[in-house]
Amino acid sequence: MLKKLLALIFIASMFLTNLNANEKGKVTGGSYHEWPSWFKESFLNIGEDIEEAKEEDKHVILFLSLDFCPYCTKMLDDNFKEGAKNQEYIQNNFDVIGINIKGSRELALNEEQSMTEKEYADYLKVMYTPTIIFLNQNNEQVVRVNGYRSEPNFKLILDYVKNKEYKNMELTTYLEKVKNKTFYTLKDNSMYKDISDLSKIDSPLAVIFEDGSCTQCDYMYNTTFKNKDVQEEMGKFTVIRFDATSKEKIITPDGTTTTPYDWAKQISLDYRPGILLFDDKKEIARIDALLFSFHFKELFRYVSGEYYKEYPTFLDYLGPRQQELINAGINIDLSDKI
The missing domain is CATH 3.40.30.10 (Glutaredoxin)
Structure with missing residues (x-):
């Protein structure tokens, strides 16, 4: 009787082991998002979008995102969503166009260059989402932001573009001038090596x-x-x-x-x-x-x-x-x- 019981336990354990081996992992932590209602309804003719923005002395922002991207949702919630601190400022000074980096819509950069949304993301070598492209009124890229930025950091970039400071200096130089450099103290960590060469x-x-x-x-x-x-x-x-x-x-x-x-x-x-x-x-x-x-x-x-x-x-x-x-x-x- 004991041998039969042990055999049944062994068979049951093997069954559970095989069952667990066939179980697949799950992906959590992602989130779907929708463009805010005030984003521009564009036909993705970027040249025309630039001309329309120019009439109101605005710049164009291309917001490249990916479904299930937690950073995209956080960026939208913290900066673009209705009621976010930067939302009104962005809406008043920029035309924002949403682009899905896996999308198939046709996008015309100018009269000579057209491609799908996905091809455009490949062309830009997008590594992180969101990727945010700022275009000036000559349809030239003046700033590229890779990934999430906090509300205060993003506001500095918005000011840089809105005030056309890109005509005077690089973004890194501008940020060096306007950033508060005193609120954080560098920390040590045991993994850091003291090597200068x-x-x-x-x-x-x-x-x-x-x-x-x-x-x-x-x-x-x-x-x-x-x-x-x-x-x-x-x-x-x-x-x-x-x-x-x-x-x-x-x-x-x-x-x-x-x-x-x-x-x-x-x-x-x-x-x-x-x-x-x-x-x-x-x-x-x-x-x-x-x-x-x-x-x-x-x-x-x-x-x-x-x-x-x-x-x-x-x-x-x-x-x-x-x-x-x-x-x-x-x-x-x-x-x-x-």
């Missing part, structure tokens, strides 16, 4: 730029860096942190002598914390927008695992990677629920 580093390399105006640094330390999966992926890198205002001499991975201040300006890195990811001394990717923990750790894996050799963009990599995790029964949370 980055050309001697042979491992994958992560270079973090912070300064006193960093609105997202506390979030990075208090949430992102405390995620165990993030810690595991970052452990594969040599991690260096610089104060982006520092004038101390450093050597970049390609052997150039510069300073953190000059380097950040030279590569137009205006987001803090901005992170450059290198492999074999070449910049492969950068984080210049808010990333929640899943995407943060996967971007590090994309570089250290050399998946960039197979997938030309991080978005190309993400689809198969998410499916791999789902098939393995691993749940994916796209958001950190903030």
Whole structure:
């Protein structure tokens, strides 16, 4: 009787094991969004949209997004949604056009150049969503914002474009002049290495730029860096942190002598914390927008695992990677629920 009971328990356990093995993981944390009702109803003839905006001395904003994108929803809620602090200012000074980066609508950039929404996203090499393109009244791109920006940070960019400061200076120079640089104090972390000659580093390399105006640094330390999966992926890198205002001499991975201040300006890195990811001394990717923990750790894996050799963009990599995790029964949370 005991042998029969043990046999039944063994069979039951094998059945449950096989059942669990066939269970697929779930994706949570994403969110669907709709364009605010005041967004322009455009036929995606951008040249005509520019001319219409010009009549009211406005600029055109192209808001490129993706379904189920938590950053797109957060950007819309914090900056564009009816009642958001920046909403009225944007509506009064910009014509905003929504574009789906997987969409099939025909988009005419000018009289000579037309493509689908998806082809346009590929043309721009969109890596993050939302990607926000500001066009001047000559149909020229003057600012590109990759990913989410907080309300106060985005307002500075809006002012820069609205006041046509792009005619006078680069965005990084403008932000340096107008940002409050005193509310954040740089923090230490045990993973940071004190190395100034980055050309001697042979491992994958992560270079973090912070300064006193960093609105997202506390979030990075208090949430992102405390995620165990993030810690595991970052452990594969040599991690260096610089104060982006520092004038101390450093050597970049390609052997150039510069300073953190000059380097950040030279590569137009205006987001803090901005992170450059290198492999074999070449910049492969950068984080210049808010990333929640899943995407943060996967971007590090994309570089250290050399998946960039197979997938030309991080978005190309993400689809198969998410499916791999789902098939393995691993749940994916796209958001950190903030």
